[in-house]
Amino acid sequence: MGKTLTIRNIPEDIYARFAEVARGHHRNAEAHGRFLIEHATRREPLETCGQLLDAYATLPPPDVAVETIESYQAGRGRRSPRP
Numbered sequence: 001m002g003k004t005l006t007i008r009n010i011p012e013d014i015y016a017r018f019a020e021v022a023r024g025h026h027r028n029a030e031a032h033g034r035f036l037i038e039h040a041t042r043r044e045p046l047e048t049c050g051q052l053l054d055a056y057a058t059l060p061p062p063d064v065a066v067e068t069i070e071s072y073q074a075g076r077g078r079r080s081p082r083p
Contacts, residue, residue, distance in 0.1 A: 005037075025060055 010018075015029070022032030039058065 005033075007033075021060060021063070 018032070019029045022029045025032060025035075027035065039055075042055075
C-alpha cells in the first residue's frame with residue numbers, strides 16, 4: 001500500500017488552476033499530483049534520445065496564453081524594425 005501525503009493551506013485560486021491543468025490532461029487533481037511527484041523524483045537517468053523524447057511527451061504542455069501564441073505566429077517571418 002502506498003503512503004498518503006496531505007498538503008494544507010493551498011490558496012483556492014492555485015488549487016483551482018491545478019485542478020484545471022489536471023482536467024486538461026484527463027486526470028483528477030490527486031492523480032495529477034501523483035504524476036508530477038513520480039516524474040520529479042525519477043531515479044533512472046535517461047540514456048538515449050528516444051527515452052528523452054518519450055519523457056518529454058509525458059510532460060504537461062507549457063502554460064501559455066492563446067493570445068501569446070497567436071501574437072508570435074502573426075509576427076513570424078517579419079523583419080525586425082531595428083537597422
